[in-house]
Amino acid sequence: MDMRCPRCGMQDQAVSVPAVVEQGTTRGYLSRPGRYGATSQFQVEQTDLARALDFTEGRPKAKTGIGIALLVLAGLTHYAYFQSQIAAGLSPTTLATALAVPLIITWLPWSLGLLTLRSGRRAQARYDRTAAYWAALYYCARDHVVYFPGEPLAHDPGQAAAIARARAEQQ
Numbered sequence: 001m002d003m004r005c006p007r008c009g010m011q012d013q014a015v016s017v018p019a020v021v022e023q024g025t026t027r028g029y030l031s032r033p034g035r036y037g038a039t040s041q042f043q044v045e046q047t048d049l050a051r052a053l054d055f056t057e058g059r060p061k062a063k064t065g066i067g068i069a070l071l072v073l074a075g076l077t078h079y080a081y082f083q084s085q086i087a088a089g090l091s092p093t094t095l096a097t098a099l100a101v102p103l104i105i106t107w108l109p110w111s112l113g114l115l116t117l118r119s120g121r122r123a124q125a126r127y128d129r130t131a132a133y134w135a136a137l138y139y140c141a142r143d144h145v146v147y148f149p150g151e152p153l154a155h156d157p158g159q160a161a162a163i164a165r166a167r168a169e170q171q
Contacts, residue, residue, distance in 0.1 A: 005140035006147050007154045017053050017137040017146060017160055024050025052158045053146065055134045067120065070113030077109070078102040126168060134164035 003011040024047035029040045046054065081102040103110075137146050137160055145154035146163070155163055 002150045003138060004149075005138075005143055005145065005154065006152045007143040007145055008140065010140075010142065013141040013143075014138045015141065016135070017139050018135050020139045021046075021050045021054050025054075049157065053139060053160045055131060055161050055164065067113045067116035070109045070116065074106040074109035074113060077106045081105070129168035129171065130161075130165050133167045134161060137164065 003014045005011065005014055026045045028043060030043045031038045031040045082099070136148060138149055139146050139157065140154070143154065144157060146157050146160045147154045148167075
C-alpha cells in the first residue's frame with residue numbers, strides 16, 4: 001500500500017494516526033496528600049496534536065440491558081396472565097383470548113424492548129465502522145496533514161474524527 005503523503009509525496013514522516021495519539025498521551029495516577037492520607041486520581045494528559053487527532057467519540061451506551069429488561073417484563077406479565085387464566089379453568093374456546101389479551105396489554109414493552117435492542121446494535125456497528133476508518137488514517141509530520149493512504153486528499157488534523165465519521169456514514 002502506498003503510504004506517501006498526498007501533499008509532499010514522501011512517506012518518511014508518515015505515521016498512523018492511532019500511533020501518534022498513543023505516543024502523545026500519558027496516563028497515570030496522581031497522588032496528592034490529603035487530610036486523611038494520600039488520595040490518588042487517574043489522570044490522562046495529551047499533547048495538542050494527540051488531542052486534535054484523537055477519536056473522542058465514546059462507545060455507544062449499552063442499551064441491551066434496558067431492552068432485555070423490557071422484554072423480560074413483558075414476558076413475565078404475559079406468563080402471569082396466562083397462568084391466572086389456566087388457574088381460573090380456561091376452556092379451549094377461550095385459549096385464543098387468553099393468548100391475545102396479554103399481547104394487547106404488553107405490546108408497548110415488547111416493541112420498545114425490541115427497538116432498543118435493534119438501535120443498540122446499529123449504534124455499535126456505526127461506531128465500529130468509524131473507528132476502523134479512523135485507524136486507517138495517516139499523519140504526515142512534515143506537512144501537518146491527515147490522509148487516507150493512496151488517496152489524493154489531505155486534511156487538517158483537527159478533522160480526523162469527522163473525516164472517519166463521514167466515510168463510515170457513506171457506507
